Amino acid sequence: MEDLFMKSMLADYGAETLKGIHNYIPDKEPKKYLYNLISDYPNRGGKGFRPGLCIAACVAYGGKKEDASNSAICLELLHNAFLVHDDCEDESYIRRGKPTLHEMNTNAIAINIGDAMQALALQPLLKNRQTLGDKVSLSIYSEIQHLVLESVEGQAMELGWRKDNVCNLKEKDYLQMILKKTCWYTCIHPIRIGAIIGTKGKINPDIFNRLGYFMGTSFQIQDDVLNLVANEDKYGKEICGDIIEGKRTLMLIHLLENCKASEFKMVKKFLSLPIKERKQEDAIRILHLMKDYQSIDYAKKTSKYLAGGALKEFYTIFSRLPETKDKKLIESIILYMINRDY
């Protein structure tokens, strides 16, 4: 029931945001290799996590959901722009059950589409001035600027680790990278922005940092676990794709910290090869090693601990607010993470 409630509310807010995204796409040329492709990823349907958190935080704090809609559109457009660029950078093949944008076109076209999406994401922020006034709009603008910078810094960290084939990472490095690459833009800023709008700028948004961080890290670890254990059709990405891409997940870091020297050497050699030369059977071998060394179980447990931390933060911050569906939505996302059995 909890899952159904969460999924239907996220789908509802996601659908409204998607409609808003379509409104911001110019109806002009060049269409074939630009404007027609901008809505491709958003149309494939994501979880609607970011707009959901932003709108829910706004309404939970007494705002109207319409007041958060422009910011939700901006967040979702930026998220999809990041995905387009990430897929090029990671050389991924599948996104949300279909070939990635650069696979369907070219790298150059995909990068250009990502750039256009980032530029279009600024438009709803300007529109905020009409509905929220200058002060609140400026503070949301500065939230978004921080979000983009943190995300690219996190991406740079991980791309650098892959380029230099860094294999001696610790859990702390992972937590730092994921804070930057995922948490700010997936959870921390959407909640902060929603609460700023709901309180008309009267709240100190720093109170949500821990909540968003714990939620974001738990969410990312679970997503990485799914890449190893899920059914490809259901998951929408290639299984073991993260191993092939050399993504520095918590499972990989745990394996490299705990395996024998000979196994460490084998994994390091695999990761030193260009992505297209990495073989599926070697990725499967690494997956088995992760199972043998209980790296996947360790990651599952860690994600639940962090979701527990998020639940505690949630009750501390939100318990004083009236019981609303939107407050319940945020709680149900955390409970979903705690009770997830993949």
Place this chain on the structure above:
Amino acid sequence: MSNKKKEPFRKTLTDDFLNAIKNEELLSGAQKVVNSAVNVLEEEIAAGILAAKKIEKKIIDVEDIRSDPDDLMNRIRRDTHEAVDLFLDALSAISKQVGNLASSVDKETNSKEKPVSETKRESTVTLLETEQPLKPGQLEVFKFTLFEDSEKLTKMKLQKSHLIGPNNRIINSRALKVIPKNFNLKPKEEKEISIQLKLPKNALPGNYNAFISDANDNIINVLLKIEVI
């Protein structure tokens, strides 16, 4: 004795989780992970603040940067700064105008009271208005939230002005009810304030403004704007 039936205890998913974390081993593992995450977050935020301060310092030293007028990059920076200056000037002019309007309403309606004292904290004006015009006799409720972000307990005493309309037309402040009016705001506490407006049946058409402020400090300034048809 109450004849109310005792509700059977219903186990929820949260209960399952809370029961699970009673296990000591699990708790210490969770504590370790959560603490480690908190340390990373605190370090990152501190590093971010430091980086922002360094950028701020560079921007403040703008005269040094402007010293070479032939340099293209310096020209771009100068233009950007001028644009920011213009924007800030416009913003402060707007704030000043709103401040003047607020104090003139306050003076007109409450001339016997002491003038608003200066405050060290930044004062802001919040605008509350209805989407639709109101009819005489209509009841409307406005809500806003106050949040105490300092570490001190703040005593609040909210006061209201008359509603001032065209040609100094007045709707008496009795039409407004502020709930709660007197209260304490603890550190980090949030309170919802409700303003009930019951328009008199003989209210004349026009745009009316009323002002709600804290009698102890001028940090809370709420301008209520309505149209009567």
